Amino acid sequence: MTNVLPNTIRRLYTDPGEYIDCDHPAVRDFAGAAVPADASDREKASLLYRVVRDGIRYNPYVNMRTPETFRASSVLAAGNGYCVGKAALYAAACRVHSIPARVGFADVRNHLTTEKLRQSMGTDVFTWHGFTEVYVDGAWRKATPTFNATLCAKVGVHPLDFDGHTDALLHSFDGAGRTYMQYVNDHGSYHDVPAKFLMREMARDYANMQVEDLSGRDMEREAAGATK
DSSP states (O other): OOOOOOHHHHHHTTSOOSSSOTTSHHHHHHHHHHSOTTOOHHHHHHHHHHHHHHHSEEOSOSOTTSGGGGOHHHHHHHTEEOHHHHHHHHHHHHHHTTOOEEEEEEEEEETTSOHHHHHHHTSSEEEEEEEEEEEETTEEEEEOOOSOHHHHHHHTOOOOOOOSSSOBOOOSBOTTSOBOEEEEEEEEEESSOOHHHHHHHHHHHTHHHHHSOOTTOOHHHHHHHHTO
């Protein structure tokens, strides 16, 4: 059974936001070039997911003190971003094609992060991990475009795929059957990124990373070194 979104709710999730800035020219060009105009919403959602997942490299060493870290157009310009920024860009790209989209948040226990990142964070729990929800075929579908394919190869998991219909959250297990990701706390979904709140939360939860020099750090390079 499918549902139809009321027009006001549909507009809420298709209009531009401050951080899901689907009206930005670069975002519109990016989303327009990624999919055929005659594709179905399901096909568009899947193709846009793939281009954000692999076209924007995952970078957990971003500056959490600037709002640009959370803005779709800024993540696109940088060519890299962490989970929330990539989720915002995917949502924005979907909105360009009039597919309702929003960002969701949850705390995630990550058992296979790099040792260097774990030391910097002081924990293996990623608080306020960001993902995207898209409204396709009459229901909200959850997808996480966080980890690009080359990074997945370094940590020993297959890239997470999204067919535009079946939820695609983070892997529960790696290729060897070890626990990989576990969702431990759901924070709900939002029409735009609550960036000011997240900046305060990141400063509180990851105080070490606020003072540590993260310039030049690269998780993919760290993961490659750990597997040698």
